[in-house]
Amino acid sequence: MDMRILVVDDSSTMRRIIKNDLKELGFRNVITSEDGHSAWEIIQRDAIDLVLSDHKMPGMTGQELLILVRKHPDYKCLPFIMITAEAFRENVLQAIKLGVSNYVVKPFSAQQLHEKIKKVCGAVC
Numbered sequence: 424m425d426m427r428i429l430v431v432d433d434s435s436t437m438r439r440i441i442k443n444d445l446k447e448l449g450f451r452n453v454i455t456s457e458d459g460h461s462a463w464e465i466i467q468r469d470a471i472d473l474v475l476s477d478h479k480m481p482g483m484t485g486q487e488l489l490i491l492v493r494k495h496p497d498y499k500c501l502p503f504i505m506i507t508a509e510a511f512r513e514n515v516l517q518a519i520k521l522g523v524s525n526y527v528v529k530p531f532s533a534q535q536l537h538e539k540i541k542k543v544c545g546a547v548c
Contacts, residue, residue, distance in 0.1 A: 426472035426544065427452045431462040431488065432506070433480040437529075441475060441506075444533035448540075459483025463491055466498060473544060475527075475536075478507035478514065486518065493522040502543040506531075 428450055432438045438455045445453050454469065456462040460483050462476065474492065476485035485505055492498045505518050508529045515526055524543040527536060 425452060426450065427454065427470060428473045428475060429454050429456060429462060429465055429469075429471045431456045431459065431474065431476040431480070431485065433457055433477060437477065437506075441536070444536055447533050448537050459485065459488035459491075462488055466492065466501070471501065473540065474501060474503045475506055476503065478505050478509070478518070486521065489518065489521050489523055504539055504543060 428445060430438055430441045430445070430453060432441065435457070438457070442453050442455060454465060454471075456465055458480055459476070462474070463483070465471065466474070474488075476488055478485040489503055489505065492501055492503055502524045503522070504525045504527055505523045506527045506529060507514060518526060525539045527539050
């Protein structure tokens with residue numbers, strides 16, 4: 424539960440909800456970012472163990488952030504869970520093709536989020 428989690432969402436309400444869900448699950452080291460550009464700066468500056476990113480954001484989308492993360496040799500294996508309000512098959516398949524670790528569709532419960540985190544990070548989560 425010591426892992427450093429980065430939550431990226433342009434909605435302050437969603438960032439707060441996800442952060443509260445993570446705290447409820449016992450995760451205390453949560454950082455938030457309002458867009459892909461600032462998230463990328465955080466990833467490069469801090470030791471991040473998991474990224475939870477919204478799919479659709481202005482500026483840099485979650486998909487564009489995922490592309491940057493997967494192309495960089497230092498972060499190519501960083502667990503990355505995409506969060507979306509749209510469960511379109513094409514979006515899911517594209518994210519999988521780009522190397523997303525898992526996918527969560529809004530709305531979701533803290534328990535559903537925990538299951539996704541456990542799948543990408545293993546039993547220590």
